[in-house]
Amino acid sequence: MTETTVLDFKLSNTFEEYRAHMNAPEQQAMFAEMGVKTFFIGVCKDDPKRATVIFQGPEDVLYNIFTNPETKPIVEASGHVYEGTVITRWLA
Numbered sequence: 001m002t003e004t005t006v007l008d009f010k011l012s013n014t015f016e017e018y019r020a021h022m023n024a025p026e027q028q029a030m031f032a033e034m035g036v037k038t039f040f041i042g043v044c045k046d047d048p049k050r051a052t053v054i055f056q057g058p059e060d061v062l063y064n065i066f067t068n069p070e071t072k073p074i075v076e077a078s079g080h081v082y083e084g085t086v087i088t089r090w091l092a
Helices: 013-021 024-035 061-067 069-076
Strands: 002-010 039-043 045-058 088-090
Touching: 002 061, 013 024, 013 039, 013 045, 024 039, 024 061, 045 061, 061 069, 061 088
Parallel strands: none
Antiparallel strands: 002 045, 002 088, 039 045
């Protein structure tokens, strides 16, 4: 099944830095290998230190990455603050 994963989280850097990291060729290649597409990367209108990303891919792939403590350093390298991330999952 295809899963859409929505992440709502705080940033430790600027939104522009975060977006550049997420759109970098090596990051996009990693997502492509996992069968994941990034549909939206946005910053909160009222809080420039809060972002939302919408991904779509195979069920559980992104959820497992973002809930595994071993991947925390990789997630936080982008500027994504791991603690407090709200994850919602939608199946199609």
